[in-house]
Amino acid sequence: MTLKIISHGLSTSIQDLGRPGYFHLGIPMGGAMDRFSLRVANMLVGNPEDVACLEVVFLGPKIEFTKSVIVAVTGAELPILVDGEPRDTWSSFEVKAGQVLSFEFLQAGARAYIAISGGIDTPTALGSRSTYPIGALGGVDGRNVQTGDELPVGDSSNSKAGLSVDEKLRRLPDTPARLRVLPGLYWHRLTEASGNNFFSDEWSVAPEADRMGYRFKGGRPLEFVDREQPFGAGADPSNIVDGCYCYGSIQVPGGKEPIVLHRDAVSGGGYFTLGAVISADMDFIGQLQPHAPVKFEKIDMAGANSARAERKQMLEIIRKELRQEPKTQP
Amino acid sequence: MKTRYTHGGDEHIYVEIDDEMSLDAFFKSLSMSKAVRDAEIDGVTEICPANASFQVRFDPEVIDPEEMMSRVKKLEAQADQTDKRLxxxxxxxxxxxxxxxxxxxxxxxxxxxxxxxxxxxxxxxxxxxxxxxxxxxxxxxxxxxxxxxxxxxxxxxxxxxxxxxxxxxxxxxxxxxxxxxxxxxxxxxxxxxxxxxxxxxxxxxxxxxxxxxxxxxxxxxxxxxxxxxxxxxxxxxxxxxxxxxxxxxxxxxxxxxxxxxxxxxxxxxxxxxxxxxxxxxxxxxxxxxxx
Missing domain, CATH: 2.40.100.10 (Cyclophilin-like)
Structure with missing residues (x-):
C-alpha cells in the first residue's frame, strides 16, 4: 500500500513526535510543530499517537490512494475533498483505493496534519521518521515530500470512519495569539523598562517563520543594561559566549526582532535569550500565519505547570471520547 | 567564575558557569554536566554541554522544575572536586x-x-x-x-x-x-x-x-x-x-x-x-x- 503524491502543495513533510536525545550534537528533536494536532489525528484513525503523519503548510497536497484506508486531518482549517466531495476536518473518513484526497484554500491556522490508518512507514533515522532537511535525516531520503513520491503506509486493523472531535476540544490559537513566556535565561541583560515593553507591545509574525524558528516584528527595539562585554562574547550588547538554546527560547539579535526557536531549533549560538515560551503554547506557534498578531504574556512557573496540565487534560478527554462508539452511527 | 542558574521555560534548566570564555569554565561545565548524567535523575531527557554553560532538559510531569533545579545545584560541589583531566x-x-x-x-x-x-x-x-x-x-x-x-x-x-x-x-x-x-x-x-x-x-x-x-x-x-x-x-x-x-x-x-x-x-x-x-x-x- 502506498500514497502517490500527485502534487506536494507548498511544503509537506513527514513528521512524528521527533527524535529527542541528540540535541547535544546539534540534532534537534524535530517532529510535528503542533504536537497536539498530530496526536489527535492519530487517535482519530486508531494509530498509536506517535505514528508518522504528513505535516502540510498553508497549501494542501493532492494524494492518490492505492488501498482503502481511514484518514483524518486536524490542525489548520484546510477544507478536505475526496474525489471532489467535501469531508469534515478533525473527523475520520474512508478513502477508497483509487480515490484522490485534495484540499481547498486554507481558512485558519497554518499547519494541517494528515493521519492515515497504519501510518507513514518510511525508514527511521535516529529513532524517528521526522524530516530534518538541514541534517538530511528522516522524511524521504532526508528531504520533504515531493510530487511523484510514493510513500509506504503500515498495516492497521483498528480504524473506523465517523469519529469526530468536539469543536471545543480543537486546540487552536486565539486572535491575537497569546504566547505565555517564562522570563529567565539572560533576562537580566534587559533594562526594566525594555522588559516591560516586550510584554506590552503588539507583535506580529514576520515572513521568516519556519520549523527552526518564528520571527516577530512590530514591537519597540530592546535596550540592554550597560556592561563591558565578557571575553569571547562578541561586541554587540545582544551577544553572549555561545551557549545552549532551549526549545521555545526567545533570542533577539541586535535587540530588534525576537525569534522563538521551534522544533528544528539550532542547539546553540551567541545571542542572548530573554526567556522561553512555555511548553503548552509551543503548538500554537505552529498554527500562526505570517502577519498574525501576537501578544507575549508573562507567566510564572506555577502558571506554566497548570497550562501544561490543562493541555494534557484536553488530550485525555479526547482519548476517552474517541474510545466510545461513533456518535454519528444510528 | 560565578555560577548562575536559571529556568529555560518549564522544561529546561540552564547553568552558566561563567559569562566569559575560559578553559576553566569549559572544564567545569563539562564535569558538571557529566555529574548530572551520572546522577541518573528520573525525567531527564537531554544534557547539552556548551562552551561555558550547559543545559538540562526534563519532563516536568516526572520531576517538578523546582525540584530539578535543586538537584542540579547540589551537584556543583561534586563537580568542583573533579580532576580537570580528560x-x-x-x-x-x-x-x-x-x-x-x-x-x-x-x-x-x-x-x-x-x-x-x-x-x-x-x-x-x-x-x-x-x-x-x-x-x-x-x-x-x-x-x-x-x-x-x-x-x-x-x-x-x-x-x-x-x-x-x-x-x-x-x-x-x-x-x-x-x-x-x-x-x-x-x-x-x-x-x-x-x-x-x-x-x-x-x-x-x-x-x-x-x-x-x-x-x-x-x-x-x-x-x-x-x-x-x-x-x-x-x-x-x-x-x-x-x-x-x-x-x-x-x-x-x-x-x-x-x-x-x-x-x-x-x-x-x-x-x-x-x-x-x-x-x-x-x-x-x-x-x-x-x-
Missing part, C-alpha cells in the same frame, strides 16, 4: 585556506561585511595586528585547538585555541548573517573557530575549507560508519594547511573510502596546560606526529 584524542584536520569556494561565497555576501573592500582573512589579519593574511593563517594553525562545544546544527564543532588569552584570535561575526556557507567551511567568530558540518546560513568569517567530512547521515564514510557525527566536546584539533593538489587528493581518498583521519589518544590536564602551554602543546603535537 582522556581524549588529537586529530589533524587538513585546511585549504583561501580556497575558491569560500572566496566566491564571501564575495557574494560582501555588503553584509564590516569591510567590503577586502576578504574575510584580510580583515581578520588587520584587526588582529598581523601584516598579511599569510601571517594570520600561520597563527591560526600553529597551535592546537580544543572542541569546547558541538552544536548549532548537526555535528558542528566550536573550537577554542590553546594559547594565552592575549594571543586569542578574535573577529566579529558578519554584520548580518549570510544565507549560504559552503559545506566544511572553516569559520571564525568571537574567539571561536568552527567547521560548518553542512551547507547553510552562517555569520562567522570564512577562512578556508576542509576536504574531511565531519557529518554523514548515511554513515557511508569509512570513519563515520559507527556514528554520523565525528566530533565530541574535549577533542583536540590541529589544523594542517594543504594546497589545492592535496585538497583534491584527500577528497578523492574520502570518496574512495580509504581516507583515515590522522589522530592519537592523548591526556589533557588543564593544570599542566595552564602551567606550561608551549610545552603541553608540543607534547600534544608530538603524539600526533607519531601517529
Amino acid at each position: 582522556n581524549t584524542r588529537i586529530i589533524e584536520i587538513p585546511v585549504f585556506y583561501q580556497d575558491p569556494w569560500t572566496h566566491e561565497t564571501l564575495m557574494r555576501f560582501r555588503e553584509r561585511h564590516q569591510d567590503p573592500s577586502g576578504t574575510d582573512l584580510d580583515y581578520a589579519a588587520r584587526i588582529n595586528g598581523y601584516d598579511t593574511a599569510e601571517d594570520f593563517i600561520t597563527a591560526h594553525h600553529a597551535q592546537p585547538w580544543f572542541v569546547s562545544m558541538v552544536g548549532f546544527v548537526a555535528g558542528l564543532p566550536f573550537l577554542y585555541q590553546l594559547v594565552e588569552r592575549e594571543k586569542q584570535l578574535q573577529v566579529p561575526k558578519y554584520l548580518s548573517p549570510r544565507t549560504d556557507t559552503p559545506k566544511l567551511t572553516v569559520g571564525h567568530g568571537g574567539c571561536f573557530s568552527c567547521i560548518y558540518s553542512v551547507r547553510g546560513a552562517g555569520g562567522y568569517q570564512m577562512f578556508g575549507i576542509t576536504p574531511m567530512p565531519i557529518y554523514d547521515p548515511e554513515q557511508k564514510i569509512s570513519y563515520l560508519e559507527d556514528f554520523m557525527v565525528f566530533f565530541r566536546p574535549g577533542d583536540i584539533v590541529k589544523w594542517k594547511p594543504v594546497d589545492r593538489a592535496e585538497y583534491d587528493e584527500i577528497s578523492a581518498a574520502v570518496e574512495a573510502g580509504t581516507y583515515q583521519p590522522r589522530m592519537a589518544e592523548v591526556e589533557f590536564d588543564l593544570e599542566k596546560f595552564n602551567a606550561d602551554m608551549t610545552g603541553t602543546n608540543a607534547k600534544l603535537m608530538e603524539a600526533l606526529n607519531d601517529a
